[in-house]
Amino acid sequence: MNSTAVAAQKLVEKTLTEKTGAHTDEAAALIAGARERIDSLDDRIIGLVQERMAVSAVIQEARVTSGGRRVNLSREMEILGQYRDALGKPGTSLAMTLLELCRGRV
Numbered sequence: 001m002n003s004t005a006v007a008a009q010k011l012v013e014k015t016l017t018e019k020t021g022a023h024t025d026e027a028a029a030l031i032a033g034a035r036e037r038i039d040s041l042d043d044r045i046i047g048l049v050q051e052r053m054a055v056s057a058v059i060q061e062a063r064v065t066s067g068g069r070r071v072n073l074s075r076e077m078e079i080l081g082q083y084r085d086a087l088g089k090p091g092t093s094l095a096m097t098l099l100e101l102c103r104g105r106v
Ligand SMILES: C=C(O[C@@H]1C=C(C(=O)O)C=C[C@H]1O)C(=O)O
Pocket: 055, 056, 057, 059, 060, 070, 071, 072, 073, 075, 076, 079, 098, 099, 102, 103
C-alpha cells in the first residue's frame, strides 16, 4: 500500500470506529460485521411480519364474509400468552403491536 492508500485506509478505519462507538479497530470490525447480520435479520423479520399480515387478512376476510366478526379476542389472548411465555412482559407488547398491524386498532 502506498502512503495515500494507507491514509485512505486510516480514514475508513476511523470512520468505522466512530460509526460503531468502539475504541479499538478489532471491536469496530466485530460490531460492523454483527450489524450486517442484524440488518439481515431485521429484513427477514419485516418480511415475516408482512407475510403474517397477509395470512391474517385472509382469515379475517373469510370470517367477515361468512357473517362473523373481524376480531376474535380469545384467539388474540392465546397469541399474547404465547409471546409472553417466550419473551416475558415485553413479549406482550410485541404481540399487541403485531396484532395491531394485522387487524388495525380495536
Ligand atoms: C387471524 C385471525 O383474526 C384476527 C387476527 C389475529 C391475528 O392476526 O393473529 C388474531 C385474532 C383475530 O382477531 C384469527 O382469528 O386467527
